[in-house]
Amino acid sequence: DADVTQTPRNRITKTGKRIMLECSQTKGHDRMYWYRQDPGLGLRLIYYSFDVKDINKGEISDGYSVSRQAQAKFSLSLESAIPNQTALYFCATSEGGHTEAFFGQGTRLTVV
Amino acid sequence: RKEVEQDPGPFNVPEGATVAFNCTYSNSASQSFFWYRQDCRKEPKLLMSVYSSGNEDGRFTAQLNRASQYISLLIRDSKLSDSATYLCVVNRNSGNTPLVFGKGTRLSVIA
DSSP, X not given: OOSEEEEXXXXXXXXXXXXXXXXXXXXXXXXXXXXXXXXXXXXXEEEEESSTTOOEEOTTOTTEEEEEEETTEEEEEESSOOGGGXXXXXXXXXXXXXXXXXXXXXXXXXXX | OOSEEEOOOOEEEETTOOEEEEEEESOTTOOOEEEXXXXXXXXXXXXXXXXXXXXXXXXXEEEEETTTTEEEEEEOSOOGGGOEEEEEEEOXXXXXXXXXXOOOEEEEEEO
């Protein structure tokens, strides 16, 4: 089983719908992150959390919200999905600030 | 100036060739450096960390030049399986901020 698991792996949703992407990890890391990836734009940070009580905005947080339900779980919500939120979304974890990040397998989201 | 800049490529090289990628970073206080590999539509995975003294892992060599604020990745004897996007990753400073990812350099190794 993967150390960082994202669900769903693929999702098609309609404009205006609320959708939640979930991430769970078995690595025991405190730090968790949500990124989106678009062709030509690389990975862009949406939100990050350094522990259960800590939530921070990344560079593109507008239109998104997150919840850190436990050390192992970090979910990303799109309150009212729009087509330009169509992207590949990655969850990641890390042990500390100078250590590598481990990624989930990604969620391919299409908003129509 | 972007925090982490990479030549997007693509680099198209024949099997067996040696290819080098450079990456520049803007924050002189950065302390940690990595190269990640990402296959098409897959998650990024750590290829190697980059140490001040430089480090080698088989056909891969990473170097850090703090004075000029760049890191490099050298791949010798390229294989078809090396075809991927290579991401340069930098930590900003004290470790209390997330890693910063470059946009990646695409490599295609051709038979």
